[in-house]
Amino acid sequence: MRPSFSFMWFWALVVMVIIGYSMMDTSEQRPIDGDWNMVDELVQKGYVERIEVLDKEKASVYLRREAIDSLASDSRFAQLPTTGAQIIYNTGGDVQYFAERIAQAEAHAAENGVDADSVVVKYARTEKGVMDYIFDILPWVLMIAVWFFIMRSMARSAGGGAGGGIMNVGKARAQMSDKNAKQRVTFKDVAGLEEAKVEIMEIVDFLKRADKYKALGAKIPKGALLAGPPGTGKTLLAKAVAGEANVPFLSISGSDFVEMFVGVGASRVRDLFEQAKKVAPCIVFIDEIDAIGRARGKNSGFSGNDERENTLNQLLTEMDGFQTNAGVIVLAATNRVDILDKALMRAGRFDRQIEVGLPDVKERQAIFDVHLRSLKLDEKLDREFLAKQTPGFAGADIANVCNEAALIAARNNKSAVTQEDFLAAIDRIVGGLERRNMPMSSEERRSTAIHEAGHATVMWRLKNCDPVLKITIIPRGRSLGATWYLPEERANHNVEHFMHKMAGMLGGRIAEQMLMDVTSTGAINDLERTTKTAYAMVAYYGMSPKVGNISFYDATGQRDMFTKPFSERTAELIDEEVRRLVDEAVELTRRIIDEERTNIERLAELLLAKETIFSEDVESILGKSAQQIEKQSREENTAKSEEDAVTEVEVTVGDDEQKRVVRYIIDNEPKKQEEAEDEDRA
Numbered sequence: 001m002r003p004s005f006s007f008m009w010f011w012a013l014v015v016m017v018i019i020g021y022s023m024m025d026t027s028e029q030r031p032i033d034g035d036w037n038m039v040d041e042l043v044q045k046g047y048v049e050r051i052e053v054l055d056k057e058k059a060s061v062y063l064r065r066e067a068i069d070s071l072a073s074d075s076r077f078a079q080l081p082t083t084g085a086q087i088i089y090n091t092g093g094d095v096q097y098f099a100e101r102i103a104q105a106e107a108h109a110a111e112n113g114v115d116a117d118s119v120v121v122k123y124a125r126t127e128k129g130v131m132d133y134i135f136d137i138l139p140w141v142l143m144i145a146v147w148f149f150i151m152r153s154m155a156r157s158a159g160g161g162a163g164g165g166i167m168n169v170g171k172a173r174a175q176m177s178d179k180n181a182k183q184r185v186t187f188k189d190v191a192g193l194e195e196a197k198v199e200i201m202e203i204v205d206f207l208k209r210a211d212k213y214k215a216l217g218a219k220i221p222k223g224a225l226l227a228g229p230p231g232t233g234k235t236l237l238a239k240a241v242a243g244e245a246n247v248p249f250l251s252i253s254g255s256d257f258v259e260m261f262v263g264v265g266a267s268r269v270r271d272l273f274e275q276a277k278k279v280a281p282c283i284v285f286i287d288e289i290d291a292i293g294r295a296r297g298k299n300s301g302f303s304g305n306d307e308r309e310n311t312l313n314q315l316l317t318e319m320d321g322f323q324t325n326a327g328v329i330v331l332a333a334t335n336r337v338d339i340l341d342k343a344l345m346r347a348g349r350f351d352r353q354i355e356v357g358l359p360d361v362k363e364r365q366a367i368f369d370v371h372l373r374s375l376k377l378d379e380k381l382d383r384e385f386l387a388k389q390t391p392g393f394a395g396a397d398i399a400n401v402c403n404e405a406a407l408i409a410a411r412n413n414k415s416a417v418t419q420e421d422f423l424a425a426i427d428r429i430v431g432g433l434e435r436r437n438m439p440m441s442s443e444e445r446r447s448t449a450i451h452e453a454g455h456a457t458v459m460w461r462l463k464n465c466d467p468v469l470k471i472t473i474i475p476r477g478r479s480l481g482a483t484w485y486l487p488e489e490r491a492n493h494n495v496e497h498f499m500h501k502m503a504g505m506l507g508g509r510i511a512e513q514m515l516m517d518v519t520s521t522g523a524i525n526d527l528e529r530t531t532k533t534a535y536a537m538v539a540y541y542g543m544s545p546k547v548g549n550i551s552f553y554d555a556t557g558q559r560d561m562f563t564k565p566f567s568e569r570t571a572e573l574i575d576e577e578v579r580r581l582v583d584e585a586v587e588l589t590r591r592i593i594d595e596e597r598t599n600i601e602r603l604a605e606l607l608l609a610k611e612t613i614f615s616e617d618v619e620s621i622l623g624k625s626a627q628q629i630e631k632q633s634r635e636e637n638t639a640k641s642e643e644d645a646v647t648e649v650e651v652t653v654g655d656d657e658q659k660r661v662v663r664y665i666i667d668n669e670p671k672k673q674e675e676a677e678d679e680d681r682a
Helices: 007-022 036-044 065-073 095-111 130-157 194-208 210-215 234-245 264-278 307-319 361-371 383-388 395-411 419-431 442-461 495-516 521-540 568-595 597-610 615-622 626-645 669-681
Strands: 048-054 058-063 087-090 120-124 175-177 223-227 249-253 282-287 328-334 352-355 468-472 482-485 612-614 646-653 660-667
Touching: 036 048, 036 058, 036 087, 036 095, 048 095, 058 065, 095 120, 194 210, 194 223, 194 234, 194 352, 223 234, 234 249, 234 282, 234 328, 249 264, 264 282, 264 307, 264 328, 361 383, 361 395, 383 419, 395 419, 442 468, 442 482, 442 495, 442 521, 442 568, 442 597, 442 615, 468 597, 468 615, 495 521, 495 568, 495 597, 521 568, 568 597, 597 612, 597 615, 612 615
Parallel strands: 048 120, 223 328, 223 352, 249 282, 282 328
Antiparallel strands: 048 058, 058 087, 175 249, 468 482, 468 612, 646 660
């Protein structure tokens, strides 16, 4: 392959030539600098042999050989070179005056009886060679090259628009997806987000059938804000809207408006909407709008630069000001709605705020179906089971799980990705990488086993705790062991739910204290979560009778972190109530562990033997869990209630040739009510 030419080699060669030229003739002795008084003295003594004047200014004085020897004792001439010119003198440029002074010095020498030949004076001019011309123009070439590279870099960084250039620094760098693009994203490519799709379908319908709305005088919302946690698919949903509506899609990030030059952000906002109006109807998507939409006057930092506020003001004007942006719909995405400016959220700008939340179990199964298309899977893979094992996972997390499972299967030389690979991937993402070689003593391993067995036992016995899935004492990440459970996707919690959860979190610490008489550092995460839960119950949810139905929660997130919305007396009361709740949870945990000492020991021994056990192993020791018992009881009560409420009746209909039995259900409630009324009358 022929190597490509690079200008860097050319500049390296130039630098090497300059260095080499400067190092030439460094061994030659240099003449000393002199003045006219020194030259006049030497001429009068007859020591000067000749003087060469170069370019009318630079005079090189050559002394006689015997003169050099006689001047060796003079300190002024201690550094006289023995070859070449001995003294350099600046004539001042007046050649005639210089010649007259030389003649006067020779006359004085004759008067003093000095017998010496006349001083030979030669005049010459410098004839520049090729290298001299090169060194004359080299600085200019370097300056022009540096200026060229600076302008080219600025054109690339500020580019946008055809050809880039410094004049295009105010152009918006929006990426446009044409409506005729082959690989368009539609709602079929977006799994889950069913509620968000319904909300945003109205925008798609307007772009497709605008005449239907205009005939009734309706106006489409000018903007819609997609809000939700990271990784839930806000950007993908916005692309699907453009794909479904079959219109151009201009996408840009909020940080692209922020620049070091003053006024660039506002200029790019204007240019963005100008581009949009040219291709209207279209969709403009601004990702991470909180970069420029932060509430004015509350920007982080102490800088006096208000460039971000100017950009926001221009955006507000473009969305609902004097400008008419007909057919331009603005979509934006953020996961920090609480810090956005109120003017940006009002009707007429972002009329709709669409929540793009975490997917539920059915939506997670649909997301798994999308990401599993490209994987070679085992036939026994249960996708519904995987969806249940990933509560709280966003779409991006599920994509990561699928990719991690494929990597684990490839690492183990498997021909297909199995369910065990997915479980290992979930464990690795949630808990971290396994550390099987971590040095642990037998006492530490037993303490960890007792700790995890205490967690599992308490959670197994309390109906409002999450179902235990598996227990392990294999170190993973920063933890020495873990009790994996399946969180219930509950929308509402009461006091009993929180108390049972705190008891489950404290089960490990209390088990260590009661069974081993040890208090270790392994419970720091459990204690932290317990304390946060108790403070949330008292200060946020109003679950303390003494504090009352008061919430100090700040939904806006704009409260000053150095001030408290309550007095010191209330703070002391909150601390007392938190301690009371934690003590009650500890008492409940102690009572369960005291009753289950033997079972906890058996669980710990099984953990030490297998390192990882599952819910079936726990059930073999502890029996059915409280959750299973409650579910069974609820099903029995429901069946009994249905049996009491209805009666199944069989009736034979038809003639002898076409006889058939018809079953139907009679509601017993009216009959029971009639019987009760008869008893009252009696």
